[in-house]
Amino acid sequence: MEIYNSEEQQVEAIKRFWKENGTAIIAGVVLGLGGLYGWRYIQDQQLESTMAASSAYTELLEQQQKASDSPELLAQFQTFVDDNSDSSYALLAAFVAAKDAVAKEDYATAAKQLSWVATNATQPEIKALAQLRLARVQNEQKDYTAALATLALAVPEAFKAQQQELIGDVFWSSGELAKAKSAYLAAAAANKDAQNPILKVKLDELAHVTAA
Structure with a gap:
């Protein structure tokens, strides 16, 4: 490090430093401020977008409550999903x-909506909820292969019991009672101390069946 012997040398050194580096420093400050204001602008835009989506969603729910049987309602929901994906x-x-x-009983539309959520949700709990509901719909469609494939996807621990019970439901629907009982037993084990009267x-009902 240079040692300065007088104030004049220090002043001259500062002048040289600014001559050599001043432009870069000023540019950095400008870019930094620009980034700050740019970030604030992005945040403001995101807030406006969220508020608009919230308002539109609330309006859509109000329409649903007033006219839940409207044939146009599902199309309006689809438009909202497309516009606010x-x-x-x-x-x-x-x-x-x-x-x-x-x-x-429009199971094709239900499956489409739930598949979209399962694909696009980032939170594991939301994704799992969509997957389990999708499997129920696929079971109603008698698409047992698709339902079991959906139920083979990973879910958080809190959803394991429900997942196993649904696997049992699919096997029961397809006539594979031994596999159904095995899945129900796994669901009961995953439930631990929780009570599930339906399970x-x-x-x-399957007491006479030997688990697979």
């Missing part, structure tokens, strides 16, 4: 659309 509200809308579709009824 980057928003968490799109996931909620897809769940609601799937529920309405199931109520109308108990299923196991009682």
